[in-house]
Amino acid sequence: MHKMHADNERIIFKLLKLLSDNRQHSYMQLGSELSCTTITLLKYIQRLTELGVTISEVKGLGIIWSHPFSLLNKESLFSYLREFQHEFSVYTFDILESTSKYLALNKSSYLEENRIPVIACELQTKGRGTSNRQWYSNLGGSLTFSLMWRFTRRIEHIQTLSLVLGICLVRVLRKITQTEIYLKWPNDIIFAKKKFAGILTECRSVDNNILVSIIGIGINFKLPPNPAIMSDYGVTDLFEITGQYLDRNQILAYLLVELREILIAYEQFGFIYFRKEWENYHYFQGQPVTLKSVDALTTSGVVSGISVDGSLVLKTDSGNKAFGMGEISIKTND
Known part of the structure; x- marks a missing residue:
């Protein structure tokens, strides 16, 4: 800059x-x-x-400024983290291109820390979502943060990591909002079929024993009236869902605690441990859908579940078919 x-x-x-x-x-x-x-x-x-x-x-x-939003504040954040505050090293910034990019560029210094490094910013200008799409964020109306997690054992089907992280967001946001928030395969967070949060993960080997994952999370709190957001379907935010200006410090703290717990369990037990819970949260479980692949081919069927490697399984006229993450988009047949 x-x-x-x-x-x-x-x-x-x-x-x-x-x-x-x-x-x-x-x-x-x-x-x-x-x-x-x-x-x-x-x-x-x-x-x-x-x-x-x-x-x-x-x-x-x-x-x-008659309607100020809550600025990111470490004192407030730590009050919500309580006994877990010493598990994290939190760094807050006013403006960054991307919290995940910043963490990746400074990975070597953060790897030396004993605590879990977390980067959060008020305004992210060049955030990315899945398929390298831009992730829209606006001042005070978004929560964008990234953390670094070190896996010290081999993880089978590491591509399922983002699915497990989706479970984390649903758990916390259902509890906070008291509403029916769901997942859309593989890891979009939706309400009334509209997306309002997403996850992006990048995994890299440091040596033979350590796999480092940079986990980026973005949540819409209050979008402007006409946000220029590219999406295959509608978008929403927590204000529209709840009618309230929710405290970003509180939700960030609750997410960090839940992320830590879920990542520890994932490293120990793998995705199979979370499979049934993920299917329970999937909005399209048991629903007729049409999948569109990158080469524009379409397949129709009923979502029967998810496999241990994170593939979505459809029951079609010609039997069960599995579709790997990143290969398709999903739309209901209504």
């Missing part, structure tokens, strides 16, 4: 934090805090508006 641009972004986030107290601030006071002129301050305010932050002018008094 260009230095001048990086400095501007740093000041913009400093302004955001000053306004997060839900109080009126005068232009003079803010200019003094940020060491800038009123004209420059107005440019910073305009940038926040472009990022989706609603700043209101109070005539003759200054400005106020």
Whole structure:
């Protein structure tokens, strides 16, 4: 990132934090805090508006951010982590291209830590989803984070890792929202058939004994009115699902604790341990669907389950057929 641009972004986030107290601030006071002129301050305010932050002018008094979202805050996060806070090394950033990319580029230094490294940021500008699609995130309306996990034993069918992580998200988000959240094979998180969270994993061998996985997770909390999101089906967010502005620090903490527990069990028992639970969470279990492969061929059948290697099994007119992850898209026959 260009230095001048990086400095501007740093000041913009400093302004955001000053306004997060839900109080009126005068232009003079803010200019003094940020060491800038009123004209420059107005440019910073305009940038926040472009990022989706609603700043209101109070005539003759200054400005106020009347509906602040909860900023990522380590003190708050650790209060929710409780006795598990010492299991993680959490690093928060205002803006990154990608939390997973940052973790991968700095992998060697994080590998030296005894704790689980976690990278989270307020705004991710070039996040990726499955099939190298862009993962949309917006300021305050998304939770984007990545963690590094070291497997110290051989994992059979490591491609099932992302399915197990999907179980983790469903467990936590069902508990938080008290709603029927489901999985869509292989690892999309959906509500009313609309996607609002996703997972991306990258696994690399460090040596003969250690396999390192970088796990990236993105969750929509509150999307802007007309998000430019490419999707085969609808998108939603936690605000639309619950009608509430949920605390990102709380959900991040609960996810980290659940991720740790589920990864320990996965390393010990493998995907077979979670298979039945995954099928129970799969929205399309027992449903007639049409699968479309990368070469545009389609297959229709009823979803009968998932195999031990993570393949989706369809019951078709010509018998059961298994489809590997990354090969197909899934649509209902309605």
